[in-house]
Amino acid sequence: MITVLGIVFALGVLVVIVWMLLSHRLREKYAILWLIIGVAMLVLTIFPGLLTGLADVLGVEIPANLLFVLALALLIGVTLHQSWELSTAEDETRRVAEEIAILRAEIEILQRSVHPPRSGSEGPTGEGER
Structure with a gap:
């Protein structure tokens, strides 16, 4: 259930960013950063093992x-x-x-x-x- 909520939230963030970009409420140079953040949120929500693997590589418990x-x-x-x-x-x-x-x-x-x-x-x- 948490994964579904995370995916919905990440997709919601991406939709808001794209809407703000298309309605000229967010400039392109900022939209790129926020799109990267939104995609990263979506990827980490869909594949939580990536965060665990990265934590192991970096030595974070x-x-x-x-x-x-x-x-x-x-x-x-x-x-x-x-x-x-x-x-x-x-x-x-x-x-x-x-x-x-x-x-x-x-x-x-x-x-x-x-x-x-x-x-x-x-x-x-x-x-x-x-």
């Missing part, structure tokens, strides 16, 4: 411990990658904001040179005298 270590390593890797992506996005946002500020300043300078303020013709309210 309990296969579940190996699974937890692999999951922890995966989470650390995903977190580091997301932090890198966030840092890159922040740098790009700052650069674009600076460029916009420079362009706005240049536009104001150009507008002042094309339409210079009329000195002496404005009254105290800022409107021209009549």
Whole structure:
């Protein structure tokens, strides 16, 4: 029964990943990583002996411990990658904001040179005298 639930869960994860990819809610570069994780979950659920064999090869006594270590390593890797992506996005946002500020300043300078303020013709309210 646990194997069936595991297979259903892994297939559900794969379906959600494919749906998010097709609906453009997940970018391709992230989808590849999650598809690999989903397929690995499915394979380990269908063939639990693979995890036991890998645990024996690596000298881990309990296969579940190996699974937890692999999951922890995966989470650390995903977190580091997301932090890198966030840092890159922040740098790009700052650069674009600076460029916009420079362009706005240049536009104001150009507008002042094309339409210079009329000195002496404005009254105290800022409107021209009549």
